[in-house]
Amino acid sequence: MFSGQGLKVAKRLSKIAPFRVMELLARANELASLGHDVIHLEVGEPDFDTPPPIVAAGVRAILEGKTKYTDARGTPELRQTISEFYQCSLGIDVPAERIFVTAGASGGLLMLSALLLDPGENLLMPDPGYPCNRHFLSSFNAEGILVPVDATQNYQLTPSLVEEYWTPATRGVLVASPSNPTGSILGQKVVRQLGEVVRDKDGIMIVDEIYQGLVYENEAIGSALVQVPEAIVINSFSKYFGMTGWRLGWVVVPEAIAMDLEKLAQNLFICPSSIAQEAALSAFDPESIATMEAQKAEFAVRRDYLVPALRELGFEIPLMPAGAFYVYAGLPDEAPDAEQFCHLLLENHFVAVTPGTDFGFHNADRSIRISYARNLSQLKEAVYRIGKLLG
Numbered sequence: 001m002f003s004g005q006g007l008k009v010a011k012r013l014s015k016i017a018p019f020r021v022m023e024l025l026a027r028a029n030e031l032a033s034l035g036h037d038v039i040h041l042e043v044g045e046p047d048f049d050t051p052p053p054i055v056a057a058g059v060r061a062i063l064e065g066k067t068k069y070t071d072a073r074g075t076p077e078l079r080q081t082i083s084e085f086y087q088c089s090l091g092i093d094v095p096a097e098r099i100f101v102t103a104g105a106s107g108g109l110l111m112l113s114a115l116l117l118d119p120g121e122n123l124l125m126p127d128p129g130y131p132c133n134r135h136f137l138s139s140f141n142a143e144g145i146l147v148p149v150d151a152t153q154n155y156q157l158t159p160s161l162v163e164e165y166w167t168p169a170t171r172g173v174l175v176a177s178p179s180n181p182t183g184s185i186l187g188q189k190v191v192r193q194l195g196e197v198v199r200d201k202d203g204i205m206i207v208d209e210i211y212q213g214l215v216y217e218n219e220a221i222g223s224a225l226v227q228v229p230e231a232i233v234i235n236s237f238s239k240y241f242g243m244t245g246w247r248l249g250w251v252v253v254p255e256a257i258a259m260d261l262e263k264l265a266q267n268l269f270i271c272p273s274s275i276a277q278e279a280a281l282s283a284f285d286p287e288s289i290a291t292m293e294a295q296k297a298e299f300a301v302r303r304d305y306l307v308p309a310l311r312e313l314g315f316e317i318p319l320m321p322a323g324a325f326y327v328y329a330g331l332p333d334e335a336p337d338a339e340q341f342c343h344l345l346l347e348n349h350f351v352a353v354t355p356g357t358d359f360g361f362h363n364a365d366r367s368i369r370i371s372y373a374r375n376l377s378q379l380k381e382a383v384y385r386i387g388k389l390l391g
């Protein structure tokens with residue numbers, strides 16, 4: 001008889017922590033199903049629907065039977081469309097041969113971890129940062145080295161931190177701009193300097209640009225590829241394009257490693273979703289862009305309300321988040337630690353926010369991440385309830 005005693009998981013699983021925000025989301029949904037008026041500020045996805053032209057293209061794709069495997073790298077049409085986006089918005093030449101369409105940025109991060117790191121090697125990444133990154137690396141017995149950063153470093157790696165933390169096992173850096181959870185962006189000058197330090201060490205610079213279109217401080221779209229042409233860039237249709245559930249993203253790699261990445265893409269995924277790829281062909285249409293720009297303007301209004309309102313309650317937010325849709329806030333002194341605070345806020349006041357402990361270790365138990373991917377009246381009600389919890 002099957003006892004289950006022989007069932008054991010690989011040792012690497014001990015290095016992979018749960019993505020707590022997903023657990024929080026499940027509990028928040030449970031409370032909502034019991035009839036509570038839950039405000040979801042834990043979510044990392046826009047509250048807006050996917051723009052209508054993209055939805056219509058997806059439906060058309062299903063009706064027209066575009067439901068078969070595609071090229072492992074993505075359809076030539078979509079890769080060409082993304083290449084044209086780089087040319088038109090940034091004036092840079094990124095040929096379609098260097099572009100791989102992936103199953104979300106997550107699919108890209110997984111493939112890059114498999115592609116670039118041998119067991120025991122590591123990438124430097126900022127703490128706080130997107131938690132799944134180090135777990136992608138752990139899945140291949142590599143490691144993410146978390147480098148503590150705070151407002152004085154704009155919550156980003158700096159050239160001197162890279163020098164300080166680099167070891168013989170380090171292969172490169174993985175940074176995000178705008179960052180999750182802090183919303184900070186890497187200025188062009190810092191990108192260039194980081195690129196120079198990494199180049200001197202013969203390392204790899206990976207830049208996650210998944211929140212690329214969502215920058216409020218400086219209207220121009222930026223990319224590390226402008227300053228560091230050899231950088232590996234990750235992007236996604238999830239956030240700016242409002243397509244989280246479609247599971248579609250892309251990576252840009254130097255030509256020298258494109259064939260190896262193709263091999264991995266064939267084996268690991270066969271190809272990204274054909275339907276999502278057809279839909280995404282409409283993502284750069286003027287009508288879609290107009291919808292997304294209107295949503296971005298709405299995010300800016302929310303941010304401009306939320307940050308001062310939280311500061312008023314005693315939260316420490318040293319820098320105005322420049323992009324994405326998160327505020328990473330230091331808890332007021334009188335508040336309990338982050339996990340306890342989030343627990344009390346959800347269970348007693350039905351507001352879900354994410355504890356800093358989901359994003360690393362540095363000051364994590366005194367910080368929370370609040371997503372403003374909810375409408376202004378929900379944000380105002382949430383601020384009122386947070387105020388009640390703080391007494």
Ligand SMILES: Cc1ncc(COP(=O)(O)O)c(C=O)c1O
Pocket residue numbers: 044103104105106107130176179180208210235236237238244248249
């Ligand atoms: C910085 C960052 N990178 C990657 C991802 C993964 O996104 P997706 O797989 O939906 O493209 C997220 C999701 O929240 C993120 O915040």
